[in-house]
Amino acid sequence: MLVQQVVGIFLMGAGTLFVVVAGLGVLRLPDVYMRLHASTKAGTLGVALNTAGLAVLHPALGTFTRAAALVLFLLLTAPIAAHMIGRAAYFARDQMDVTIWEGTIVDRMLDHRGGTLFASRPGEDGSSSSGAVS
Amino acid sequence: MAALSGPAAWFASVCLVAVGVSLVLTVIRLMRGPSLPDRVVSLDLVAYQAIALMLIYAILTGEPAYLDVSLVLALVAFLGTVAFARYIEYRSLPEAAQSSE
Numbered sequence: 001m002l003v004q005q006v007v008g009i010f011l012m013g014a015g016t017l018f019v020v021v022a023g024l025g026v027l028r029l030p031d032v033y034m035r036l037h038a039s040t041k042a043g044t045l046g047v048a049l050n051t052a053g054l055a056v057l058h059p060a061l062g063t064f065t066r067a068a069a070l071v072l073f074l075l076l077t078a079p080i081a082a083h084m085i086g087r088a089a090y091f092a093r094d095q096m097d098v099t100i101w102e103g104t105i106v107d108r109m110l111d112h113r114g115g116t117l118f119a120s121r122p123g124e125d126g127s128s129s130s131g132a133v134s
Numbered sequence: 135m136a137a138l139s140g141p142a143a144w145f146a147s148v149c150l151v152a153v154g155v156s157l158v159l160t161v162i163r164l165m166r167g168p169s170l171p172d173r174v175v176s177l178d179l180v181a182y183q184a185i186a187l188m189l190i191y192a193i194l195t196g197e198p199a200y201l202d203v204s205l206v207l208a209l210v211a212f213l214g215t216v217a218f219a220r221y222i223e224y225r226s227l228p229e230a231a232q233s234s235e
Contacts, residue, residue: 005142008193009142009145009146012145012146012149012190012193013145013149015186015189016149016152016153016186016190019152019153019156019182019183019186020152020153020155020156022156022179022182022183023155023156023157023159023160023179023183024156024159026159026160026163026175026176026179027159027160027162027163032169032171032172032175035163035172035175035176036175039175039176039178039179039182040178043178043179043182043183044182046182046186047182047185047186047189050185050186050189050190050193051189051201053189053193054189054192054193054198054201057138057193058192058193058196058198060198062198063198063201066198066201066202066205067201069205070185070201070204070205070208073205073208073209074208077208077212080212080216081178081212081215081216081219084215084216084219084220084223085171085174085175085178085215085218085219085222087219087223088171088219088220088222088223088226089169089171089222091223091226092171092222092223092225092226094226095225095226096169096170096171096222096225097168097169098169098171099168099169
């Protein structure tokens with residue numbers, strides 16, 4: 001009983017720490033992409049650790065199942081959402097006034113898409129614009 | 135499903151307050167964010183922090199029913215983020231493509 005409580009409380013404390021770091025990073029980092037990095041990775045890990053703490057402290061079959069479903073769903077959707085926002089913020093940076101940190105020294109997407117492809121994109125939804133060019 | 139008591143409950147309350155403080159930090163970024171993608175990112179994190187808040191409260195009170203609520207909130211937050219990302223990317227298209235679609 002005591003070991004179970006200690007492990008559960010430790011997991012909950014670690015998850016809280018990661019969530020706090022995510023909030024701090026979103027407030028303090030200078031750039032959309034860095035904020036995305038802080039929010040996605042630290043936020044997902046923090047919520048997953050909190051869920052593990054709940055499953056350890058209140059062991060039941062229903063709790064285990066729902067906790068596993070929540071963590072699995074989170075690990076499945078968080079990278080997709082982050083990728084979509086990052087991609088949209090990159091392609092719409094002129095329209096949305098997205099600025100980049102002044103210390104940035106390389107833009108790998110610029111090498112891949114080339115100048116002409118980005119300028120003369122046809123009227124599609126943009127899903128094939130970056131993957132087609134090698 | 136017993137509620138926590140003693141030092142464990144005290145620590146859980148401290149965790150609750152810490153996540154609340156980080157929620158306030160994220161809302162500051164949400165209001166201040168210079169561009170729309172900044173606001174979408176912080177809104178996503180606000181949903182995660184609400185989930186963390188509910189999970190810690192579920193640990194504190196011994197009510198695993200909050201787990202269902204956080205599952206639904208994760209689903210809705212993902213859908214909202216995807217919708218915003220689609221909207222932002224749609225705005226990046228040329229004007230002619232926007233009107234024809």
